[in-house]
Amino acid sequence: MKSFPTRAIVREVGLRDGLQSIRTILPTARKCEWIRRAYEAGQREIEVGSFVPARLMPQLADTAELVAYAKRLPGLVVSVLVPNLKGAERAFEVQAHALLVPLSASRAHSLANLRRTPDEVIAEIARIRSARDASGSRTRIEVGISTAFGCTIQGEVTQQEVLRCMQAALDAGADRVGLADTVGYAGPGAVRALFEKARGIAGQALACAHFHDTRGLALANVYAALEAGIERFDASLGGIGGCPHAPGASGNASSEDLVFMLEEMGVHTGIDVERLLALRAQLPAWLPGETLHGALGRAGLPKSSATGASNPLASEIQ
Amino acid sequence: MKSFPTRAIVREVGLRDGLQSIRTILPTARKCEWIRRAYEAGQREIEVGSFVPARLMPQLADTAELVAYAKRLPGLVVSVLVPNLKGAERAFEVQAHALLVPLSASRAHSLANLRRTPDEVIAEIARIRSARDASGSRTRIEVGISTAFGCTIQGEVTQQEVLRCMQAALDAGADRVGLADTVGYAGPGAVRALFEKARGIAGQALACAHFHDTRGLALANVYAALEAGIERFDASLGGIGGCPHAPGASGNASSEDLVFMLEEMGVHTGIDVERLLALRAQLPAWLPGETLHGALGRAGLPKSSATGASNPLASEIQ
Numbered sequence: 001m002k003s004f005p006t007r008a009i010v011r012e013v014g015l016r017d018g019l020q021s022i023r024t025i026l027p028t029a030r031k032c033e034w035i036r037r038a039y040e041a042g043q044r045e046i047e048v049g050s051f052v053p054a055r056l057m058p059q060l061a062d063t064a065e066l067v068a069y070a071k072r073l074p075g076l077v078v079s080v081l082v083p084n085l086k087g088a089e090r091a092f093e094v095q096a097h098a099l100l101v102p103l104s105a106s107r108a109h110s111l112a113n114l115r116r117t118p119d120e121v122i123a124e125i126a127r128i129r130s131a132r133d134a135s136g137s138r139t140r141i142e143v144g145i146s147t148a149f150g151c152t153i154q155g156e157v158t159q160q161e162v163l164r165c166m167q168a169a170l171d172a173g174a175d176r177v178g179l180a181d182t183v184g185y186a187g188p189g190a191v192r193a194l195f196e197k198a199r200g201i202a203g204q205a206l207a208c209a210h211f212h213d214t215r216g217l218a219l220a221n222v223y224a225a226l227e228a229g230i231e232r233f234d235a236s237l238g239g240i241g242g243c244p245h246a247p248g249a250s251g252n253a254s255s256e257d258l259v260f261m262l263e264e265m266g267v268h269t270g271i272d273v274e275r276l277l278a279l280r281a282q283l284p285a286w287l288p289g290e291t292l293h294g295a296l297g298r299a300g301l302p303k304s305s306a307t308g309a310s311n312p313l314a315s316e317i318q
Numbered sequence: 319m320k321s322f323p324t325r326a327i328v329r330e331v332g333l334r335d336g337l338q339s340i341r342t343i344l345p346t347a348r349k350c351e352w353i354r355r356a357y358e359a360g361q362r363e364i365e366v367g368s369f370v371p372a373r374l375m376p377q378l379a380d381t382a383e384l385v386a387y388a389k390r391l392p393g394l395v396v397s398v399l400v401p402n403l404k405g406a407e408r409a410f411e412v413q414a415h416a417l418l419v420p421l422s423a424s425r426a427h428s429l430a431n432l433r434r435t436p437d438e439v440i441a442e443i444a445r446i447r448s449a450r451d452a453s454g455s456r457t458r459i460e461v462g463i464s465t466a467f468g469c470t471i472q473g474e475v476t477q478q479e480v481l482r483c484m485q486a487a488l489d490a491g492a493d494r495v496g497l498a499d500t501v502g503y504a505g506p507g508a509v510r511a512l513f514e515k516a517r518g519i520a521g522q523a524l525a526c527a528h529f530h531d532t533r534g535l536a537l538a539n540v541y542a543a544l545e546a547g548i549e550r551f552d553a554s555l556g557g558i559g560g561c562p563h564a565p566g567a568s569g570n571a572s573s574e575d576l577v578f579m580l581e582e583m584g585v586h587t588g589i590d591v592e593r594l595l596a597l598r599a600q601l602p603a604w605l606p607g608e609t610l611h612g613a614l615g616r617a618g619l620p621k622s623s624a625t626g627a628s629n630p631l632a633s634e635i636q
Contacts, residue, residue: 150620150621151621155621183620184620185621187578187579187582187583188541188582188583189582189584190582213613214613215613215614215617216537216572216612216613216614217537217575217579217582217613219534219535219538220537220538220540220541220579222538223506223538223541223542224541250613250617254534257533257535260505260533261505261535261538264505264506264507264508264535265505265507266507294534295532295534295535295568296533299502299532299533299568302468302501302502302503302533303469303470303473
């Protein structure tokens with residue numbers, strides 16, 4: 001029986017992957033409160049936004065301010081998503097600790113979302129690396145291989161193509177790579193198989209798994225990725241996110257449920273799930289009308305939990 | 319890396335564990351249609367009801383008729399739940415293939431639900447075994463150790479007490495035992511630890527895992543139980559069930575999501591998930607106003623699935 005890692009990182013991506021698909025524009029002060037309280041709950045990696053044109057994504061127009069705010073919290077790793085060199089240059093300017101470039105292994109998805117082929121994105125990653133090195137910036141370059149388990153447009157995405165893109169991203173100068181199930185197609189069988197192969201190629205540079213819960217398998221997929229040696233997971237408070245084109249689909253793995261599961265398994269996250277749940281309880285007021293996901297937000301902690309029952313419902317007779 | 323079993327059984331318990339907590343009384347003809355269509359989808363074990371007093375649970379008053387109907391389907395294993403000897407005698411009369419006696423490892427839960435201590439239930443199991451053998455009945459006696467991972471009334475339930483109850487049930491004459499997370503408290507860490515210990519005691523007589531999805535961990539728990547060698551899982555179509563005393567709590571693991579996950583992992587169930595989803599699509603009309611659970615019912619199958627996209631939403635751009 002394989003043992004699990006003793007520690008794992010849950011990176012909060014709700015402020016980026018969550019808010020980008022939600023119409024409500026959360027005021028900057030609220031986002032800062034979110035970042036501060038997530039930090040106080042113990043989160044030490046937060047993706048605070050994207051450097052994309054504000055006319056395309058006004059929800060994320062305050063990303064530079066958020067980086068500046070978040071960088072004042074000691075020990076917090078502050079990351080941003082960037083689609084291209086222009087965005088990366090802004091990340092260097094604000095001295096984000098890390099930037100994430102999405103590289104879709106699905107050609108059809110890449111063209112639909114970025115109007116670029118995967119190989120054109122790989123060439124851009126090389127330009128980002130050159131610019132980073134030339135500027136003296138210390139921003140870490142991460143590449144997330146998206147649609148790594150299938151694509152809603154083209155259907156199947158082969159393992160071969162995913163691994164080719166990952167290798168090419170490393171060759172182009174990525175410091176780290178991760179695999180993302182952007183559309184919620186992955187199951188634990190595919191996760192274990194692909195992460196094991198990717199680990200064989202990338203070694204410790206393979207440092208992130210990003211799952212969506214569209215088909216209810218995000219947490220089982222985390223389990224499978226843990227077994228393949230992954231110790232860093234993206235997640236979103238209240239599971240926000242999802243896709244505006246797929247009503248009813250869930251977003252990312254819920255941060256609070258993921259932390260609860262990992263801690264239960266003896267995989268320490270450094271995160272206090274009760275404080276995270278208290279923060280999660282703000283979301284209905286902050287994002288009125290949005291569907292929130294995640295089971296703990298509904299059901300509360302078990303009565304037998306070491307942290308006690310935070311929800312009176314959980315102590316009633318079933 | 320541990321390999322998974324090549325086959326697993328998904329036992330449908332929606333007609334019992336699901337319907338017992340739903341006010342709507344599903345007509346017998348509808349239940350027969352459910353059984354027939356589940357059978358046509360490939361399900362080969364179905365718990366069709368309970369032998370409890372009809373005044374307590376009018377939803378399940380037609381259990382004898384359902385056993386008679388279901389027994390006409392070749393190769394289908396027809397089981398019923400019984401709380402006591404009286405119920406067991408009815409199961410023998412109608413020649414159910416198997417009966418399930420719930421034995422709560424939580425004393426508080428046992429007293430609240432059955433007005434009996436665990437030891438009194440164990441004594442009843444011995445009487446059921448004697449009656450079965452005296453009657454010449456071939457009904458298999460299964461004991462489900464409920465609240466095996468915690469209890470909403472007393473909180474913690476110790477592994478020691480769960481294993482003591484399981485051993486006592488076997489000593490009293492149970493043919494098989496299983497472990498049930500009746501209230502949705504289990505996480506994969508506890509599941510793996512407890513099932514491994516239970517397997518060490520019961521060997522192949524440990525033959526069922528029963529998870530509720532209250533905290534979103536049912537499928538991750540199945541994964542953990544598979545690793546502990548379990549190959550038989552209870553589940554409920556549309557995840558119906560749950561607890562009338564815990565609003566918002568989910569019911570059992572959803573049959574359709576569980577089958578989808580197992581098949582994706584290469585663990586064959588013999589069940590056609592598309593046919594199961596077609597049956598699941600009837601539930602809103604059959605059980606108006608009931609909250610249904612499970613992700614596949616919302617999101618449909620992935621476009622890349624071998625069985626194809628059954629849901630047009632799944633083919634849109636995300």
